[in-house]
Amino acid sequence: MSATATPSALPARPPLYTQLDRSIIWFPLMLVLFEFSVYIGNDMIQPAMLTITQEYGADSAWVPTSMTLYLLGGAVLAWCVGPMSDRWGRRPVMLGGALLYALANFAILLAPTIEAFMAMRFVQGIALCFISAVGYVSIQEAFEEKTAIKVMALMANVAMVAPLLAPLLGAGILSHPLGSWQLIFVLIGAIALISLLGLTRAMPETAVRLEKADTLGQIGRSYLAVLRNRPFLLLALATPLSGLPLLTWIALSPLMLIRDMSLPTWAYGLAQVPVFAGLILGNITLARVTDRVVVGRTIQWAMPLMAVGAALLLACSLAGLGCPLQISLLLGGMAVICFAEGLTFAVLYRLSLMASDAPKGVVAAALSMGVAVLYALGIEGGKLTYVAFGLPGFAVFSALGLLAFAFCVKGVLREAIAARSLDKASAAPMH
Known part of the structure; x- marks a missing residue:
């Protein structure tokens, strides 16, 4: 899972805390x-x-x-x-x-x-x-790894309040x-x-x-080492692909619901509840099960759920515009996809950060910049697709993005789970 260490790679420091308690909360x-x-x-x-x-x-x-x-x-x-x-x-x-x-x-x-x-x-x-x-x-x-994923999942729930309340x-x-x-x-x-x-x-x-x-040249070589790391590139691409349906929904839902389906503003606000509730429940589920499963397993659970959500979106695009069935399928599909995203994001961030031996500030910066660019391009692509093809275009665009996510993460995820399962087995006490 890791590339050859760069000249400025840092020695790994053991985590300061193994669990979240009052001393560090x-x-x-x-x-x-x-x-x-x-x-x-x-x-x-x-x-x-x-x-x-x-x-x-x-x-x-x-x-x-x-x-x-x-x-x-x-x-x-x-x-x-x-x-x-x-x-x-x-x-x-x-x-x-x-x-x-x-x-x-x-x-x-x-x-x-x-x-x-x-x-x-x-x-x-x-x-x-x-x-x-x-x-x-x-x-x-x-x-330590599982506690970090749990903390990130719980933090994401608090952050989700901002776009709703602000x-x-x-x-x-x-x-x-x-x-x-x-x-x-x-x-x-x-x-x-x-x-x-x-x-x-x-x-x-x-x-x-x-x-x-580090000189600028050394920093540049660190970034180059990160970008040559195939597992990192696949995980960095998978991270925005998993969240793209939600961000596209945030950008386009006023057009979908208010302009094209003629829903009142209050109904548009209520429609956001199941979508964000799905994301929050996914994060809570991840936090609850992380201690009991190998890191990465929840992403495997999420992929079939993404397929179900994509199927609901495709089905909703065939229903009559603005009818109750279409709205129910649309919101149901988005809620399932967002629940799956809640199971994946914190784990993807951890796996991406640990995929390279380069200094973690460099790895995190490369991930941050890549995700921002891909989100921007993806949202713009989703907007153009919806303008051209309407709700069927949005459904197909979301389904293809989730299919690309599964393609990017499948092999890397299998390796990550195998490595962590081996570490767990070697750490088990001998009888």
Whole structure:
């Protein structure tokens, strides 16, 4: 499962903790609070963007640019944030990222022009790469394998609350007589500061630091070693493929349900409940069974469920547009697929991170950048397919993506399970 170690590969450090208890629980709690603040930094401000452009006297075309720059900030600097944490340690880099994000939420209040406002949105978005390229790696290094997967699965449930609640919270603040878009940023900045204080107190140092800083050439060779690692490439491709139906659904469901099926807004909101409930139940199931099964087994369980969900989507595309049967099949298919995704994501991240012997900051950064690019391309492809072919196009697009996921992960997963089963057997006490 691993490639030849790069010149700057680090010796493996045993996990600091074998289980999640009171002595360490504040670390993942504060990390997920920071993650929550970063996610609502995107979703919570969207209802206010028209008001913001009006106050700056700018064209409404700037509205989607805010989200684009936020996501771009999270993608463009991951390549250096990961190696920085290998050199200086996860803890100082993570704390620096949390401080930068908190300050950026207050600094944006002073932006004199829409261009300055958008520049600060880019700076805020940089926090996304600290989560994926530093925070998640710290979880993997702090805990032994099964505990790390369990912690990641539980953290994902908290993070899922953000896209559900943040737009409603933002709209609620704006509708209050004393509310304003400035208050939204103050609230987000305050949450970020709380997480910063908590991480300062609770975050351990998990990295074995490099003795001297890598040159750009050495960092480049580390990335090249990662990209030449076939298991890593397959797992890094499988990770976004497993989640693509959900992200495409988030992007397209307003068009599907409100515009094309003529559902009222409240019905659109209710339709999200079974979809996200499936994802949350999948994460909870993963957390409950991880101690009892070989790592990777839940992905094998998930693949037949993905096939069932894809079949329901294909069936719904044949029903009458907007009829109760079609809506039930659509939501049922998405719920089953999301349940399967909940069984896979945390395990895929662990397997991807451990597929290479390169410094883990580099591996995590490569994974983060690859997933971001593939998500963007996939969502755009799903949008174009739906515009051209409607619901049948969405169903076929989702089914083909899940088929590609199974193709990518099948061989690598078999090897990973076999290796871990062998390790478990060799570690068993002799009688």
